[in-house]
Every structure is written in structure tokens, then in C-alpha cells.
Amino acid sequence: MKDHLFTFMGTAAGCGVPSFFCDCPACTEARADPTLARGDCGVMIRRAGLPEAQTPTLLIDTPPDARHQLLREGVRHADEVLFTHCHFDHIGGLGEYEYLVGLVRGGQPLPVYASPAARDGIMAEFHYMDYCLDFTALKPFATHEFDGVRYTALPVTHAPGTYGYLIETDEVRLFYASDTGPLPPETARAVAGVDILAMDATFWKRNWNADAHHSVQECIEEGLALEANTIYLTHLCMHYDEPITYAELTDYLKRYDGRVKVALDGMTFPI
Numbered sequence: 001m002k003d004h005l006f007t008f009m010g011t012a013a014g015c016g017v018p019s020f021f022c023d024c025p026a027c028t029e030a031r032a033d034p035t036l037a038r039g040d041c042g043v044m045i046r047r048a049g050l051p052e053a054q055t056p057t058l059l060i061d062t063p064p065d066a067r068h069q070l071l072r073e074g075v076r077h078a079d080e081v082l083f084t085h086c087h088f089d090h091i092g093g094l095g096e097y098e099y100l101v102g103l104v105r106g107g108q109p110l111p112v113y114a115s116p117a118a119r120d121g122i123m124a125e126f127h128y129m130d131y132c133l134d135f136t137a138l139k140p141f142a143t144h145e146f147d148g149v150r151y152t153a154l155p156v157t158h159a160p161g162t163y164g165y166l167i168e169t170d171e172v173r174l175f176y177a178s179d180t181g182p183l184p185p186e187t188a189r190a191v192a193g194v195d196i197l198a199m200d201a202t203f204w205k206r207n208w209n210a211d212a213h214h215s216v217q218e219c220i221e222e223g224l225a226l227e228a229n230t231i232y233l234t235h236l237c238m239h240y241d242e243p244i245t246y247a248e249l250t251d252y253l254k255r256y257d258g259r260v261k262v263a264l265d266g267m268t269f270p271i
């Protein structure tokens, strides 16, 4: 039985959709229809069917929009946080958790997990939170288990020490890699044939940062080559290299007969 829920908390690349400085067609579309607005990337995995206070809750990344994302999903607590890497769009909301530790957890530090390089980067930014974070450094290919779900840290092609996480329940294998260029061979082997691939699809058309990100088409091609059953596009810029609206993108994806989907903030499915 699929007794956990996977939620896209945010699905944007860096500057969000709409970006405050942008009036492209994608940003105009998202201003008119807030269900198409995107905050920076993060996901949440929770047990299904329990009262809120007893629901084991793990988050991957703490994007700058974390507070709004947690409010939107009705989340009242968090048990653990895993980090993909230490760029602003993935850690900028960590400060919100200082209040959680002080006011809800009775001062008990929050368990957090990251690569050694990401941990160092996070602590350089959030040195004043040293007392409220209980850091565990995850080595590449290490597996961390929480509430019966296994999270394996797999190296990806981005900043040093960036991970994607292979998330496994008894029912589902899912690979979440919000920021990556072409997957390293060992990581590709480890995630071949996953049920669900949720991966970086930053650019539309030309990819001018191909060592660190995918374009929509590169994400789809790599996902199909991995024989992923379902591919979710996430970390979507929607502005660059050319703007594309949600309506245009979903229309374009019809050729894949439902196998390729566009992640949206708040989208949830059982795993």
C-alpha cells in the first residue's frame, strides 16, 4: 500500500514564476492565474492518513518561499530536512526553522542531512543557527532511512557536493534531482527504470548552463533513456532561453501520451 505522500512544495528555477522583474508571457500567465505561480524548488514526504501532529514529515531543501509553502500545505511541524546543495534558491528559507526549534521543539535541534560540501556552504550562510541544527554529513551513495522511506544520496552534475535523492518505499522508486546537468554514469545506473523521475528542466530551448542544468528536452530525453515510467519536469525557469507558458508547455507534451508531466507547486501523489 502506498502510505506516503510526495508533494512538490516549489517547482521554479532560481528567480520564481512570476519573477518580480519580469513581464514575459509565462510571468504574465502566472500573475493572471496564481495556480501557475512557482516558488523555488523543494519537496515534502509525509505519511498519509495521520493527524497533523503525528504525521512524520521530511522536507528536501528549505527554499526562500518555505514559509508560504508550509502554510499553503497546512504543515505544522517538520521532523527532518535533507539538502540537495547550498545555493540560495534551495536554502534561503532555513531561517524559518530557527523559530520552529525555539518555539515548538523546545530547543531540540532539527536533524538535517547534506553532503559535507553543502553542509559547509549552509553553515557559512547560517552560522548563527549552529545551535539549532543537528547536522549529519551524507557520503555519496549513502542511504538514510526515515519513517520507512529510504533516501539514497546520489551525486549529480551541479555545484560540488550536490545530490539527487533516490526515494524508495516498498511500492515506488522515485528519483528527485532538482539541479543537474547530464547524470554521472554511476547515478544513471542507480536510477535506471525508476517509476517516477522528477528532474531539472530549467531551460526552454537553448541551454546556456549545460554543465549544471537540463533543458526541458534534455530532461525528457534522459528520462526516456533511463526508462523512467513517469517523468515530472521541475526546476522550471519558464523564462529562458525563450519564454514558454504553461499552456504552451502542456500542449507540447501531448506527444508523450501522458508520460511526461509538468510539476506544479502543491502537486501531491502517493508513493
Ligand SMILES: [Zn+2]
Pocket (backbone or CB within 6 Å): 018, 019, 022, 023, 024, 025, 026, 027, 028, 238, 239, 243
Ligand atoms: Zn518571466
Ligand SMILES: [Zn+2]
Pocket (backbone or CB within 6 Å): 085, 087, 158, 159, 179
Ligand atoms: Zn543550484
Ligand SMILES: [Zn+2]
Pocket (backbone or CB within 6 Å): 013, 014, 041, 087, 089, 090, 178, 179, 235
Ligand atoms: Zn536550483
